[in-house]
Amino acid sequence: MTDLKSAAIAVRENAHAPYSNFQVGAALRTASGAVFAGCNVENVAYPQGTCAEAGAIAAMVAAGERExxxxxxxxxxxxxxxxxxxxxQKLAEFGGGDVPVTMATVAGVEQRTTLGELLPGAFSQAFLDTDA
Structure with missing residues (x-):
């Protein structure tokens, strides 16, 4: 996990957060072992910003990874x-409920959970099945 932690801390420094001054970094490991990172990117039109997790997911998908x-x-x-x-919900699109999620502060406080604990009852492809 130290590579994920290092990647998230490093990419956080690149966050574009001139309005909130709240920089966030995220890193994820795929099933293949590859690591992708993203940071939050704010926009003066507030709802148009991008979260760090979404940036990491976009980098993962752009590289052809999906899990x-x-x-x-x-x-x-x-x-x-x-x-x-x-x-x-974005994380749940590409990871199962048992995927570990570590949330941390720059001071080193960490809290661990899973995607399933963060989003019980996640919306999934199963809801789109039209066999009813």
Missing amino acids: IAEVYVVAGSPMPVTPCGGCR
Whole structure:
């Protein structure tokens, strides 16, 4: 996990957060062992920004990978920050409920959970089956 932690901490420094000054870095490992990282990118039109987790997922998909095996998220906050609701669903698109998620502060406080604990009852392809 140290490579995920290092990648998330390093990419956090590249965050574009001039409005909130709240920099977030995320790194994920795929089933193949590859690591992808992303940082939050704010926009003056607030809802148009991108979360760190979404950036890491976009990099993963752009590289042709599709299966998340582990996630690490770090922010400059007094306690670990969970992925937002939208990012929880994005992570669930590419990872099962047992995928470990570590949330951390830059001071080194860590909290571990799973995607399933973060998003019980995630919306999935199963809901789109039209056999009813």
